[in-house]
Amino acid sequence: MPDLTSRRGLLFGTAAVSAGALLAGCTSNEKDEGNTGSSQQPAADGKPGKAVTIGFAGPQADHGWLNAINEQARARAGKYADVTLDITEGSNDTATQIGQIETLINKKVDVLVILPADGAALTQTGLKAMRAGIPVVNLDRVFSSPQAFRCWVGGDNYGMGLNAGHYIGEKLKDTPDAKVVELAGLDNLELTRQRTKGFDDALKNYPNIKKVARQAADFTVESGQAKMAQLLQAQSAFDALWNHDDDQGVGALRAIDQAGRDDFLMVGGAGALSAFEAIKADDGVLKATVLYPPTMAASAIDLARALGQGKGVSGLAEFEIPSQVTAYSAVVDKSNVDQYMPIGFD
Structure with a gap:
């Protein structure tokens, strides 16, 4: 490990807050003591609220990390009694993925979470969803236009x-x-x-x-x-x-x-x-x-649920969820590997 007493060690040798940690407040049941104003946008928590159907479209899970993305999304959605996850099979073929997303748009899901096989090629589909009034959480591979998504969640x-x-x-x-x-x-x-x-x-x-x-x-x-x-x-x-x-x-x-x-x-x-x-x-x-944590998919589900319920993120002053969330690339070595074992993917 780097010498943690040095400035460089403090900057680069320790783990910073990841997207999942930042959004932990989305699922917290703790009362926000600092929120005393009646006009404050309520933050999403783990208590059942407005029912939300989230459409999830990702590429084919032909890689360990991509499979972990799907598993993280399913597991996170399963923790919420008010979330229904409509997940596609996934495809690396652009035309197939576009068709899958358009099916979700036609179903009028409340929110879309999309990890595009090709961000540029899927941009028009993201725009179509946004114009149809369905907010899009763009996961990892970014669309070409910021108008194609409400929030981006990805790695650094x-x-x-x-x-x-x-x-x-x-x-x-x-x-x-x-x-x-x-x-x-x-x-x-x-x-x-x-x-x-x-x-x-x-x-x-x-x-x-x-x-x-x-x-x-x-x-x-x-x-x-x-x-x-x-x-x-x-x-x-x-x-x-x-x-x-x-x-x-x-x-x-x-x-x-x-x-x-x-x-x-x-x-x-x-x-x-x-x-x-x-x-x-x-x-x-x-x-x-x-x-490059696949837990970003769980965070995307948290944000999609908050969007669908018209809520913000606990612990942040803003009424709305952020427009971008970047996960931190922590270094894992023998000194801290036990901490990260639960999120290791096959």
Whole structure:
């Protein structure tokens, strides 16, 4: 862990409030002692209120994180007696997802939560829902127009790279001529570019560290194994690896084991249960992972319920829910992994 007595350690070595923690007040039954004005917009709480039907449309759950998104949404909706969740099967085909969302619009659901397979391609569908009087909570992959959604909830891709870079930087700050490599995701995605930019910006604070190689994979176990094998073959020695995604990290770890390499530390990304278990065991190269928490889907359900009931968020002075909520990319290592085990996804 970074030295938590240092300014950098305080900024980058500890977990900040996530979207789920921020919105905990949405489900709280505690009385808001500070709210004494009769004109104050009431905050959503866990007590049954106005019935709300939430339409949920996401891409196909062909990845551990995406499957966790669906599970988080279902579980959160199930906690509310006043919420009915109408969830689609999910598809990576844009035309299919558009059709699924239009079906939800025609059903006149109260609120829509949409994680688009392609934000740009689904923007017109978001606009259609908003024009029909159905507020949209845009989850993670952002639409091209802010008019296509009432609220955006997602992860901090730049912050993910930034925190990974600072964690590695603190571990290697006393290593002369340290070398790091990066196993990225899909380069045609903006989120991948943001993760890399954050990582590179963090490393600028450590003049002794140089990134010597970068390989882009595509968020699958197979690609992670293949691309990691290429990195290992090209780089006979380096000190740290940052892998953007724990699913592809499963493959990367296979390649590392097959190569018999244990001469570097590895930091993952997202927060898979397998990564948490490896970090806790502490018998391999994986020492930490940077969260991209699927709990953002649960927070999206909280916000959709509040929208449907015309309420705000407890603990905030504003009458309405915020227009944007960004989850924090906490670094999870052996010192705090037990805290995060319950949200690890398969």
